[in-house]
Structures are given as C-alpha cells and as structure tokens.
Amino acid sequence: MSVDLLLGAVVLLPLAAAGPTALLGPRGGSVTGAATALLTGALSLLLIFETVSRGVQETALGGYGAPLGIHLRADGLSAVFLGLTALVGVSLSVFAAASRDTPRGFWPLWxxxxxxxxxxxxxxxxxxxxxxxxxxxxxxxxxxxxxxRGAWAAALRYLFIAVLGSLLFLVGVGLLVSVTGTLDISQTAAALQQPGGEQEPALLLAAGLMTVGLALKLALVPMHAWLISAHSQAPGAVSPLLSGLVIKAALFVILRVWLWVLPEAQAAEPLAWILGALGAAAVIGASLVALRQVRLKPLIAYSTVAQVGYWFLAFPLLIETMPGHDDVAPGAYSGIVALAVGHGIAKAGLFAAAGYLKDTYGTDEIVELHGAVRTHPMVVMSMGLSAVGLIGLPVSLGFAGKWQVATAAVEAQQWWILVVVAVGTVLTAGYLVRGIAPLLMQEDPHAGDDDLSSDDTTEGPTVKTSRNFTSVPGMAVLALGSATILTGFLPAWLADVLEVGAPW
Known part of the structure; x- marks a missing residue:
C-alpha cells in the first residue's frame, strides 16, 4: 500500500464506516465498529513504520499542493499520537463491542x-x-x-467550551494568515522566521488566542470545571476515550503551534511562564481536591486535571534559550510527550475499569466497591497497573516523562519545577491509594456470609461474577493496564521517533 493511500485511509476509513454502523442493529454495529477499529489500527501501525523508517511522509490530496490543497503530513510527533490512538482505540473498541452496557449510537460517534x-x-x-x-x-x-438525561447538562457545558475554544483558535489562525498570507504550517513557520517589529503584537495576540482556546479544550486550571462533570457522567465506554484520547488532540495542536508555527517563540515567552504557573496550580490544587472525592469516576476526572498540569508545567522550558543548554527544549518536549502518552494509556485503563465496576455494581461510590477484587480481580489489578503509570513509578512512561522534565529543569536551573513534580507525585500516590485500596480489601461488607460466586445477591449492589474472570471487557481493561507497564521500556525509542521532523 502506498504512503499516499495510507495517509488518506487512516483519516477516511473510520469516517466512512461511521454511517453503516448507525444503520445496522446493535450486534451488526458492534461487529462492524470493532472490525473497523482493528483495520484502522493496523493501517496506523503501517504508517508509523513508514514514518519511523523513511522519515517524514507527505501527500497533497487531489494533487493540489499548499497553500490551496489539503496537505497531509506525518512526522515523529504524528506517529507517536497515531500509535497512542491505535492502541487505546482498538482496546476500547473491543471493550465496547463486548460490553452489554454500550449505549446505542456509540459506534458512529466514536x-x-x-x-x-x-x-x-x-x-x-x-x-x-x-x-x-x-x-x-x-x-x-x-x-x-x-x-x-443526567449527562445532558454536562454535555451542554462541554459544547459551549468546545465551541468557544474552537472560535478562539480560529481567530488566532486568522491573525496568522493576515501576517503570513498562508495556512500551511511549514510555509507559516518559514514566513515567521524573521518577523518584523510590526508583526510582534499580532503574533502575541495570535499565540494567546490559540493557546487559550486549546487550553479550554484541555481543561487547564482554572478552565477545568466542565471536564469533571463531562468525564464523570459519560458512559463507561466513553469516559476513557475522553480522557485518554480526546484531550490529546488539543495538546498535539498546542505543541504544533508553539514548536512549528512559532518556532522562535520570543513573542509568546511571557505566556509560557503563565502556563507554567497554571500547570503548577493544576498539579497541586486538583490533586488536593481528588483526595476528597468519595466516588471513583470524579476522583479519576480530577486526576486528569492534575496530569494536564504536568504538561504545561514544562512549557517555560520549551522556550529556554540559555547559552550552553541547547538540549533543554528537546528534553522538555520529549518529557511532555512521554507524560501525555503514558497518561493516555493509564487513564484509559483506569476509567474503563471504573466504568466497568460502575456498570456492574450500579454505583461508583468507593465505599460501595469495597472488596471488588474478590469478584473482579483482573479489573482491579489493571487499576493498580494504571496507577503505577499515573504516579510515575519506575518502569512506566510516567516515570520517564517526569525524569526528562526534571532533567531539563535542572539544566535550566528552574528548581521550582522539581518541587512541584515531587509534591504532585506524592499527592497522586495518595489519592490513587485512597481510591483503589478499599477495592483490594478481602472483606465485602455487602456480602455478609453469602457465597459471592452466585449472580444473585439480596443486599448491597448487584454483583455479576460468573463471567468476570475471563470476560472480554475485563481482558481489554487488563491489556491497557499491562500496556502502561510495557511502554515503560520505550522512552529511548520514543525520543528517537520524536526526532523525525523535529523543529530543531
């Protein structure tokens, strides 16, 4: 298969299959959706292989080149996020196809x-x-x-935020076009290599508008309130997609804008420090709020807000230009991406497990999930594996990302970043232990002396146990938890991939 066809197929194949899944019944839609996910994942892996082995891959659809045509381009950053989407997307598609609680309409939308x-x-x-x-x-x-109905208010708030963020981003794009005369990313970067003095105000305003719009979509503190309700009240198969993948699109774009569109970044330097301060506030503040949660899905949602803070915490390092410290920005960039990929896999596994338990028990209140390990050992074990990645313990991408950010901070002598990372790690361990430890207790207060091997219980939440030890959804969740650990062996490879088409 030619690279040109690959570039178009990974974008258009899921879209082409969305319509048929809407017309088919639940079973036919699930089979078609899962098959499409597997094929899209395979095509994504082929494109990643071509990009890593042969360098940047580009094509202009219809033969119309920039700036008029649709230009598709795969570089190292694209390959990493395509890989994350393929891994999480295939796992959660299998999870949704095998789950009896997947809502109608899921497949065309997903x-x-x-x-x-x-x-x-x-x-x-x-x-x-x-x-x-x-x-x-x-x-x-x-x-x-x-x-x-209970999720409609959260969805409406999310809609307002999504539209506002897109509007701000689009206005920023318009300002860049007024300065450069092109929408193409490479041509825009070339036109801004030596900006004149009269361009600086427009560049600063464009960078600010685009960054704020994307930060809204990322739920950076203090623009985070919408995420808690949206991720908490979404269906069990949807929450992991929102946290693991959807918010990564905005992170990808903000990295593309800062490092490719505005490569010099002098005009945006004050904004980088503001983002760093907001990132620190997110890491500490959201973690403290997560410690107070009594329900599992809101706890994980606040954890997402805190993890987003780590990505922005390192933004001042992206514009660091100290003499003799040329590796500061590349190290910070690699650390941010490693943290984002590790978060995507771990958070998808954690949210999928929480949704699975909520659908099974009828609640996500932590006290009601006491002793869940007795009936759902694979699910609870996957939560523990995911927690290793989110805390940033060794043999996880979370650890590698924090190490790279910390190393870049030492090179730039930004010691406050080290303090925030250390405090945030301790707080992360605290709220994750608080959420998972009750599930590991052997005593089940709702079971009494009853035999939990039965599907029927007369007290407490309904527990379905006969299929949980080898169920397909449970295996999909365990696969994500295992991937959290296995990808911890790939930070060096990840850094090499990011060098393909890097902006420096």
Missing amino acids: LGCWSGLNAVFLSGDLFNTYVGLELVGLTAVALVALGG
Whole structure:
C-alpha cells in the first residue's frame, strides 16, 4: 500500500464506516465498529513504520499542493499520537463491542471522533487542523450525551467550551494568515522566521488566542470545571476515550503551534511562564481536591486535571534559550510527550475499569466497591497497573516523562519545577491509594456470609461474577493496564521517533 493511500485511509476509513454502523442493529454495529477499529489500527501501525523508517511522509490530496490543497503530513510527533490512538482505540473498541452496557449510537460517534483525531495528527495546515478539532469536539459532546438525561447538562457545558475554544483558535489562525498570507504550517513557520517589529503584537495576540482556546479544550486550571462533570457522567465506554484520547488532540495542536508555527517563540515567552504557573496550580490544587472525592469516576476526572498540569508545567522550558543548554527544549518536549502518552494509556485503563465496576455494581461510590477484587480481580489489578503509570513509578512512561522534565529543569536551573513534580507525585500516590485500596480489601461488607460466586445477591449492589474472570471487557481493561507497564521500556525509542521532523 502506498504512503499516499495510507495517509488518506487512516483519516477516511473510520469516517466512512461511521454511517453503516448507525444503520445496522446493535450486534451488526458492534461487529462492524470493532472490525473497523482493528483495520484502522493496523493501517496506523503501517504508517508509523513508514514514518519511523523513511522519515517524514507527505501527500497533497487531489494533487493540489499548499497553500490551496489539503496537505497531509506525518512526522515523529504524528506517529507517536497515531500509535497512542491505535492502541487505546482498538482496546476500547473491543471493550465496547463486548460490553452489554454500550449505549446505542456509540459506534458512529466514536468512529467519527477517531477520524477527527487522525485528521488533527496528520493535518499539514491550520484550517484542516481546525476542522479536525471541530469533528473531535462535536462527536465527544454527543458521546457524553449518550449517558442519558443526567449527562445532558454536562454535555451542554462541554459544547459551549468546545465551541468557544474552537472560535478562539480560529481567530488566532486568522491573525496568522493576515501576517503570513498562508495556512500551511511549514510555509507559516518559514514566513515567521524573521518577523518584523510590526508583526510582534499580532503574533502575541495570535499565540494567546490559540493557546487559550486549546487550553479550554484541555481543561487547564482554572478552565477545568466542565471536564469533571463531562468525564464523570459519560458512559463507561466513553469516559476513557475522553480522557485518554480526546484531550490529546488539543495538546498535539498546542505543541504544533508553539514548536512549528512559532518556532522562535520570543513573542509568546511571557505566556509560557503563565502556563507554567497554571500547570503548577493544576498539579497541586486538583490533586488536593481528588483526595476528597468519595466516588471513583470524579476522583479519576480530577486526576486528569492534575496530569494536564504536568504538561504545561514544562512549557517555560520549551522556550529556554540559555547559552550552553541547547538540549533543554528537546528534553522538555520529549518529557511532555512521554507524560501525555503514558497518561493516555493509564487513564484509559483506569476509567474503563471504573466504568466497568460502575456498570456492574450500579454505583461508583468507593465505599460501595469495597472488596471488588474478590469478584473482579483482573479489573482491579489493571487499576493498580494504571496507577503505577499515573504516579510515575519506575518502569512506566510516567516515570520517564517526569525524569526528562526534571532533567531539563535542572539544566535550566528552574528548581521550582522539581518541587512541584515531587509534591504532585506524592499527592497522586495518595489519592490513587485512597481510591483503589478499599477495592483490594478481602472483606465485602455487602456480602455478609453469602457465597459471592452466585449472580444473585439480596443486599448491597448487584454483583455479576460468573463471567468476570475471563470476560472480554475485563481482558481489554487488563491489556491497557499491562500496556502502561510495557511502554515503560520505550522512552529511548520514543525520543528517537520524536526526532523525525523535529523543529530543531
């Protein structure tokens, strides 16, 4: 298969399959959706292999080149996020296809969202990046609304945030076009290599608008309130997609804008320090709030807000230009991406496990899930493996990412970043232990002396146990937990991949 065909297929295949899954019945939709996910994942892996082995891959759809045509481009950053989406997307598609609680309408929306994600990761121009973001945002809002009447208010807030963020981003793109005369990312970067003095105000305003718009979509403190309700009230198969993948689209774009579109970044330097301060506030503040949660899904949602803070904490290092410290920005960049990928896998596993337990027990209150390990050992074990990655313990991408950020901070003599990382790690361990430890208790207060091997219980939450030791959803969740650990052996390879088409 030619690279040109691969670039188009990974974007258009999920979108083409979304329609048929909407017309088929639940069983046919699930089979078609899962098959499409497997094929899309395989095509993504082929494109990643081509990019890693042969360098940057590009094509202009229809033969119309920049700035008029649709330009698709795969570099190292694209390959990493395509790989994350393929791994998490295939695992959660299998989870959803095998789950009896997947809502009707899930498949067309999820496949449309996957198409939008791949479009964002492969777009070579700013306008089609915006189109991809819109597709991701609108399908994500609809996925949240599948949670029923109780989730509609959260979905509506999410819609307002998604539209506002996209509007701010689009206005910023318009300002860049007014300065450079092009939407193509490479051409825009070339035009801004030596900006004149009259361009500086426009560049600063464009960078600010685009960054704020994307930070809204990322739920950076203090713009995070919408995420808690949206991720908590979404269906069990949707929450892991939102946290593991959807917010990564905005992170990808903000990295693309800062490191490729505005390569010099002098105009945005004050903004980088503001983002660093907000990141520190997110790491500490959201972790403290997570410690007070009594329900599992809100706890994990606040954990997402805290983890987002780590990515922005390192932003001041991206514009660090100290003489003799040329490796500061590349190290911080690699650390941010490693943290994001590790978070995507671990958080998808953690949210999928929490959703599975909520669907099984009828609640996600931590006290009601006491002793869940007796009936759902694989699910609880996967939560423990995911927690290793989120805390950032050795043999996880979370550890590698924190190490790279910390090393870059030492090189730049930004010691406050080390303090925030250390405190945040301790707090993360605290709230995850608080959420998972009760599930590991052998005593089940709801079981009494009853035999938990039965599907029928007369007290406490309904526990379905006969299929949990080898169920397909349980295996999919365990696969994500295992991937959290296995990917911990890949930080050196990940850093090499990110060098393909790197901005320096």
